[in-house]
Amino acid sequence: xxxxxxxxxxxxxxxxxxxxxxxxxxxxxxxxxxxxxxxxxxxxxxxxxxxxxxxxxxxxxxxxxxxxxxxxxxxxxxxxxxxxxxxxxxxxxxxxxxxxxxxxxxxxxxxxxxxxxxxxxxxxxxxxxxxxxxxxxxxxxxxxxxxx
Amino acid sequence: xxxxxxxxxxxxxxxxxxxxxxxxxxxxxxxxxxxxxxxxxxxxxxxxxxxxxxxxxxxxxxxxxxxxxxxxxxxxxxxxxxxxxxxxxxxxxxxxxxxxxxxxxxxxxxxxxxxxxxxxxxxxxxxxxxxxxxxxxxxxxxxxxxxxxxxxxxxxxxxxxxxxxxxxxxxxxxxxxxxxxxxxxxxxxxxxxxxxxxxxxxxxxxxxxxxxxxxxxxxxxxxxxxxxxxxxxxxxxxxxxxxxxxxxxxxxxxxxxxxxxxxxxxxxxxxxxx
Numbered sequence: 001x002x003x004x005x006x007x008x009x010x011x012x013x014x015x016x017x018x019x020x021x022x023x024x025x026x027x028x029x030x031x032x033x034x035x036x037x038x039x040x041x042x043x044x045x046x047x048x049x050x051x052x053x054x055x056x057x058x059x060x061x062x063x064x065x066x067x068x069x070x071x072x073x074x075x076x077x078x079x080x081x082x083x084x085x086x087x088x089x090x091x092x093x094x095x096x097x098x099x100x101x102x103x104x105x106x107x108x109x110x111x112x113x114x115x116x117x118x119x120x121x122x123x124x125x126x127x128x129x130x131x132x133x134x135x136x137x138x139x140x141x142x143x144x145x146x147x148x
Numbered sequence: 149x150x151x152x153x154x155x156x157x158x159x160x161x162x163x164x165x166x167x168x169x170x171x172x173x174x175x176x177x178x179x180x181x182x183x184x185x186x187x188x189x190x191x192x193x194x195x196x197x198x199x200x201x202x203x204x205x206x207x208x209x210x211x212x213x214x215x216x217x218x219x220x221x222x223x224x225x226x227x228x229x230x231x232x233x234x235x236x237x238x239x240x241x242x243x244x245x246x247x248x249x250x251x252x253x254x255x256x257x258x259x260x261x262x263x264x265x266x267x268x269x270x271x272x273x274x275x276x277x278x279x280x281x282x283x284x285x286x287x288x289x290x291x292x293x294x295x296x297x298x299x300x301x302x303x304x305x306x307x308x309x310x311x312x313x314x315x316x317x318x319x320x321x322x323x324x325x326x327x328x329x330x331x332x333x334x335x336x337x338x339x340x341x342x343x344x345x346x347x348x349x350x351x352x353x354x355x356x357x358x359x360x361x362x363x364x365x366x367x368x369x370x371x372x373x374x375x376x377x378x379x380x381x382x383x384x385x386x387x388x389x390x391x392x393x394x395x396x397x398x399x400x401x402x403x404x405x406x407x408x409x410x411x412x413x414x415x416x417x418x419x420x421x422x
Contacts, residue, residue, distance in 0.1 A: 015197070015227070019201045019202070022202075022205055058338070059339055106193050106197040107201065109201075
């Protein structure tokens with residue numbers, strides 16, 4: 001029996017977590033937390049293989065959570081996908097500057113998420129663990145459902 | 149979003165001893181309709197995302213998923229559709245209240261009773277928190293108000309307080325008669341907010357372009373501001389002693405017959421009343 005990869009979902013909106021859970025739980029071990037503090041605690045205790053991170057959390061910004069995860073040695077290489085309803089280019093740039101690997105805008109299509117997660121979890125990482133090439137392609141990687 | 153804010157507490161009849169960090173949900177903070185819509189991405193996109201996602205998931209699995217699973221998808225679509233409906237109804241209500249097109253039926257209403265009804269019927273999830281009520285038992289705190297509009301505004305404040313109070317945390321509500329005003333206070337057990345965040349609560353949806361994480365305001369508070377203004381009152385946010393946030397709202401006390409009662413009145417635009 002193979003061990004399933006861990007996906008940590010950080011979102012306090014039940015509708016969003018239900019969607020992600022429905023899409024990923026057959027293939028991954030999905031853990032859901034609703035606050036930035038819980039996300040950092042959980043990630044440090046059980047380092048995830050990938051993080052899906054909402055921008056708007058009740059206790060801290062998703063950008064701050066992203067930066068804190070990146071600053072944690074064991075978590076520096078973990079792919080982080082930011083999920084947001086905001087498609088403002090400045091916000092996307094802010095997410096990438098905080099260390100996000102990708103930025104997906106809602107509403108995104110289910111296939112976009114599953115493809116992105118699958119790609120990130122199978123993609124070999126660079127020696128320093130930074131997904132630079134991927135990040136460089138990010139403008140084309142956004143959820144981009146027509147102004148979403 | 150750039151919005152001019154002016155702290156109007158200095159001119160408010162009950163605000164003479166208010167801390168400087170109080171933030172009034174006044175007409176000064178009313179964004180134009182386009183700006184408001186631009187701020188509402190979370191309130192509108194989240195349910196839309198739910199509808200589209202579960203519809204697509206269901207379509208993709210309709211021939212392979214068991215009936216119970218498919219039923220669950222339909223239920224999610226329904227829930228999301230209802231949430232989107234509520235958001236749109238709130239938007240329409242805000243538009244009517246702020247443009248003076250809302251028809252109000254004022255009558256004497258006990259604020260505490262109405263609040264209790266909202267706690268038990270409008271937000272049953274409140275039972276997962278400790279709730280402290282401090283209301284006068286002898287003399288009801290009555291106001292002249294349109295019951296439906298006031299109920300909606302109270303529910304919006306309750307939902308905000310509820311959302312910021314963690315499971316097991318305590319929410320405090322009080323209703324007091326202070327001079328010619330009835331004052332409602334709702335205090336949460338959430339994290340502190342900065343002055344800037346308080347400033348934006350009544351104009352700022354949760355997910356704005358500026359993405360301030362603590363701007364937990366939602367469409368509901370924008371509605372509450374419009375409703376209280378239309379009823380001749382006001383609403384504001386202030387730092388609470390416990391570190392959380394207190395939403396404070398005032399309405400004219402029902403100490404004398406309302407000049408327009410019992411006839412229907414049309415709400416004046418908020419710019420004239422808040």
